[in-house]
Amino acid sequence: MSRTAYVNGSYVSHAYASVHIEDRGYQFADGVYEVWAVRQSKLLDSEAHFRRLNRSLGELRIPSPMTDQSLAHVLREVVRRNRVKNGLVYLQITRGVAPRDHAFPNEIISSIVITAKSTNAELAEKAAKAGVAVVTMNDERWARCDIKSVSLLPNVLAKQAAHEKGASEAWMVDDKGMITEGASSNAWIVTLDGVLTTRNLSPDILGGITRERVLTLAAERQLQVDERAFSKKEVLEASEAFITSSTNLVMPVVKIDNEAIGNGKPGPLASALRKDYLQSAAT
Numbered sequence: 351m352s353r354t355a356y357v358n359g360s361y362v363s364h365a366y367a368s369v370h371i372e373d374r375g376y377q378f379a380d381g382v383y384e385v386w387a388v389r390q391s392k393l394l395d396s397e398a399h400f401r402r403l404n405r406s407l408g409e410l411r412i413p414s415p416m417t418d419q420s421l422a423h424v425l426r427e428v429v430r431r432n433r434v435k436n437g438l439v440y441l442q443i444t445r446g447v448a449p450r451d452h453a454f455p456n457e458i459i460s461s462i463v464i465t466a467k468s469t470n471a472e473l474a475e476k477a478a479k480a481g482v483a484v485v486t487m488n489d490e491r492w493a494r495c496d497i498k499s500v501s502l503l504p505n506v507l508a509k510q511a512a513h514e515k516g517a518s519e520a521w522m523v524d525d526k527g528m529i530t531e532g533a534s535s536n537a538w539i540v541t542l543d544g545v546l547t548t549r550n551l552s553p554d555i556l557g558g559i560t561r562e563r564v565l566t567l568a569a570e571r572q573l574q575v576d577e578r579a580f581s582k583k584e585v586l587e588a589s590e591a592f593i594t595s596s597t598n599l600v601m602p603v604v605k606i607d608n609e610a611i612g613n614g615k616p617g618p619l620a621s622a623l624r625k626d627y628l629q630s631a632a633t
């Protein structure tokens with residue numbers, strides 16, 4: 351089946367979809383993005399993603415090219431046209447096309463691209479049963495990681511380095527030796543006394559929508575939660591660890607820099623929260 355993308359007002363063949371060479375997203379990474387998980391052809395936590403999208407656009411003073419309502423319609427249409435049951439929708443909005451000049455052009459129309467793809471739910475469950483490895487790396491990003499900007503070069507380099515070390519995620523470490531987040535996910539541990547711990551919201555991390563959802567699920571389970579920074583030493587002393595993102599949902603982490611976390615197997619809380627998440631997504 352051929353894939354369909356949405357580009358600046360038109361549904362086009364994914365294979366031939368393109369943007370102008372002077373799009374500021376291409377030249378300056380002057381844009382933002384969102385990724386929604388799709389389950390049973392529905393967008394998960396749709397409103398929360400819109401809230402974050404509008405915040406990112408506002409912080410960068412990029413006008414939204416359409417209303418949330420129209421955007422929601424197009425997102426659903428791209429899911430439908432690509433027959434995605436379980437998968438992801440990607441949306442990117444950039445400041446638009448203009449002759450190259452760093453400062454914002456006076457008159458410019460934001461560009462928009464939407465794509466959707468199916469993912470293999472069985473493979474994801476298999477990965478969740480085994481758990482994944484992470485490696486630590488210096489956090490070399492800018493000071494506004496709370497904006498979901500397409501400027502992802504440090505994240506790209508960190509993820510590549512992780513893959514070259516046989517790990518699937520990089521946990522980035524700030525100049526105080528504390529873990530900020532993953533290259534494309536939020537980082538969590540469960541302390542020996544059962545406290546679910548994840549870094550507090552600040553410009554140092556992206557406020558993950560899955561993170562937000564997991565905090566709600568944790569409250570429903572009456573789990574103790576501490577939103578604070580933690581170190582690699584604490585990860586090694588923890589009973590379990592996991593990452594959250596729209597692409598991984600809740601994914602147990604069993605190794606950090608090649609050392610086992612807890613008993614080296616996916617922990618019960620990570621597995622329970624993943625189950626809760628999938629259940630809440632199915633309703």
Ligand code: PDD
Nearest residue numbers: 385533534535536556558559560595596
């Ligand atoms: N990444 N932190 C970073 C740096 C991220 O890039 C992401 C998501 C998250 C988790 O956010 P959420 O739970 O809203 O997906 C945290 C997306 C999935 C990506 O870049 O593909």
